[in-house]
Amino acid sequence: MKEMKNLHSIEEVDNFIEVNRLSFIYISRTNCSVCHALLPKVKEMMTQYPEIRLAHVNVDDVEEIAGHLSIFTVPVLLLNAEGKEMIREARFVQMDQLNDKISRIYEFNT
Template sequence: MRKFEMIHSINEADQFIQSHSLVLLYILRTNCSVCHALLPKIQQVMNRFPAVACGQINADEVEEVAKHLTIFTVPVLLLFGEGKELLREARFVRVDEFEEQVLKISSAFEE
């Protein structure tokens, strides 16, 4: 299962997004059961996409992430390409559909 890099500040998040061509950010909260149930499934999916850098932000630890990334609920999955948000999935994520979208986006970046 793929490990996601822990991000502890907005500056770290911005730097992480800017330093990789493709980035997935997974935003969760400590006491969110949906967040913790979904995370291993997303980690499994991301095993197929080694070119995508994966980071994880706990919104309880980095409270300003909600304002900075316009987040109203958790979990949130944000996929960035060249620093721009290309995909946003929130709360109840259909894993198979998410995987298809990541495949399309990552394929476009490989061309």
């Protein structure tokens, strides 16, 4: 599976988005069963996209991230291209549809 960097502050999140042309951030909470079930599926899917850098933020550790990124539920999956948010999925994610969206953006940006 692909390596996922853990981010621990808003500054780290903003920097991660800024320095990586294609960035994917997975936002979850410690006691979220949906978050824990979805994460391995996301990691596996992302192996198809070697140019996308992955990161994880735990809202329990970085509570202010919810306001900073307008997050109302978890998990939240964000794909950024050139610093611009291109995909936002939350809570119950349809993996096939997400993969199709990522594939189109990936092809356009690589």
